[in-house]
Amino acid sequence: MQIISTDRETEDGPLRGTSLGRSTFLSREERRSLEGAVSSPQSVKANVDLVREGEHRDNLFLVIEGWACRYTMTREGGRQISALLVPGDLCNLDSLLFDRPDCGVRTLTPATIVALPRDQALALATHHSGIARTFIWLAFIENAILGKLAVALGRRSAKGRLAHLLCELSERLDVRAEAKSRFDFPLTQEQIGDALGLTTVHVNRTMRILRDNGLVAITNRTMIIPSVAQLRRIGGFDPSYLHVEQAEAQITALPTHPKSSVSRATSFSRLGG
Amino acid sequence: MQIISTDRETEDGPLRGTSLGRSTFLSREERRSLEGAVSSPQSVKANVDLVREGEHRDNLFLVIEGWACRYTMTREGGRQISALLVPGDLCNLDSLLFDRPDCGVRTLTPATIVALPRDQALALATHHSGIARTFIWLAFIENAILGKLAVALGRRSAKGRLAHLLCELSERLDVRAEAKSRFDFPLTQEQIGDALGLTTVHVNRTMRILRDNGLVAITNRTMIIPSVAQLRRIGGFDPSYLHVEQAEAQITALPTHPKSSVSRATSFSRLGG
DNA sequence: CGGGTCGTTGACACATTTCAAGTTTAGTGG
DNA sequence: CCACTAAACTTGAAATGTGTCAACGACCCG
DSSP states (O other): OOOOOOHHHHOOSTTTTSHHHHOTTOOHHHHHHHHHHSOOOEEEOTTOEEEOTTOOOSEEEEEEESOEEEEEEOTTSOEEEEEEEOTTOBSOGGGGTOSSOSSEEEESSOEEEEEEEHHHHHHHHHHOHHHHHHHHHHHHHHHHHHHHHHHHHHHOOHHHHHHHHHHHHHHHHOTTOOSSEEEEOOOOHHHHHHHHTOOHHHHHHHHHHHHHTTSOEEETTEEEESOHHHHHHHHTOOGGGGOHHHHHHHHHSOOSSOSOOOOHHHHHHGGGO | OOOOOOHHHHOOSTTTTSTTTTOTTOOHHHHHHHHHHSOOOEEEOTTOEEEOTTOOOSEEEEEEESOEEEEEEOTTSOEEEEEEEOTTOBSOGGGGTOSSOSSEEEESSOEEEEEEEHHHHHHHHHHOHHHHHHHHHHHHHHHHHHHHHHHHHHHOOHHHHHHHHHHHHHHHHOTTOOSSEEEEOOOOHHHHHHHHTOOHHHHHHHHHHHHHTTSOEEETTEEEESOHHHHHHHHTOOGGGGOHHHHHHHHHSOOSSOSOOOOHHHHHHTTTO
């Protein structure tokens, strides 16, 4: 699929390429307001907490380079990663409204990040509906990803989980991918395990199986998926939940007031059928 | 904890007691606008789909009575419930922006629901920042719940998962609970299994253990938790992610522009520490 | 050159699933 | 109100995917 190049695509600025900057709900003015509010980029080492569970933060952090994650520790010392954050992702959107973050955010690799003061974000969302709608959209996407993670953790084998994760990352990092895909993949097997609810050892064995079957190849922190279709079948992966198509479609037609709805009664009566 | 009774508490209307109606971000006018937009209540039998994965819906559904769930089927025929919806919950907030829902919504018991036309909701969110903020808040809460579900599925034993689920439901359905808790619990063991990524058989065995240990008791579709504290320990449950305290605190002090933030530099330098 | 992180592999333990009955409960129609 | 049926719950025995423990090797960086 060829993406139509709009002037938005070529626009530059601190939010270029980020989830915020890519939003199709922003007017030029709104985007400029957001860009005026972000701090200058900062470098962070690997394995440092940007947010600690329960500790209030005054900033929303945006990953520019490197990877991070949202995670929770259990009392027994286990870690569950609930979201992988790749370049362009917002780390802690929930800090916009929550006084106490209910999970931590930590870098997984050396990273450079940018901060958006929470109060300014909140004020902008209050006065600009496009910014509010962007936050809603981003929250929904996070939500969809989390929902599919739950499906993977609850109902898929180790092989299926791993395949699903790799497919998702391919979709997020290498959108143009067609038959095959290739993207930067800096995670250790321990980190993968923490994301998939598996042991390091078992991640290793499972990864080996995928590799031996020619489903993936890793060279030099680069993941290569020779046949995306095949890996998708194994992981039960359907990319529609990431809604990249809809996001792109919205570039051409910004729906402030979408086409009128079917009458309530009609729409509702369909329930039984 | 004694909840301060405001006139909001006593206000009546179709949204009374729902997540939308309880929102602390709504002005009286905004609440009235929302209430004017919802349909009259409708009865639905158990096990009927309100939303089918991929099929566009023009309404947001709100559960008034009974239980429902958000779920995804795997190709192998397994079902994973990603959210339990209890009276007051919004079923498909994501339909507000997504053209294709990425998971289904189905009643788990006979239920009565109410519909809010998506277009009206969208228009209201565009013109009323309190409504937009309410949607953002609700999305964040869903998100937090999903995040903890992932932790449960990925890192807890069957016993821990079950305990965690019951603690969460206690918190959502019986907010006033102190030492012990009691609430309506109509789920079958199969449905519990689908929510926790477990087999019916194993849910049964695990439930038995909790019962034999006096941690829970079920009589006549009513769940009784003699010691919430004890069950919380087993499930590693910390209720803060549901943010009920903050929601209540906001009743007294509506923060349109919260207290000013620490300067960027200061706030940011704390990162390394 | 050395120390630590990361990847790899084997043997064994165990939580959970699977398969296969039964039993109890709830709903329904005569 | 009872009889009948389907759904939900219960229990056992065996299979299996994943975890645990323990060791070793490869690689990188200082």
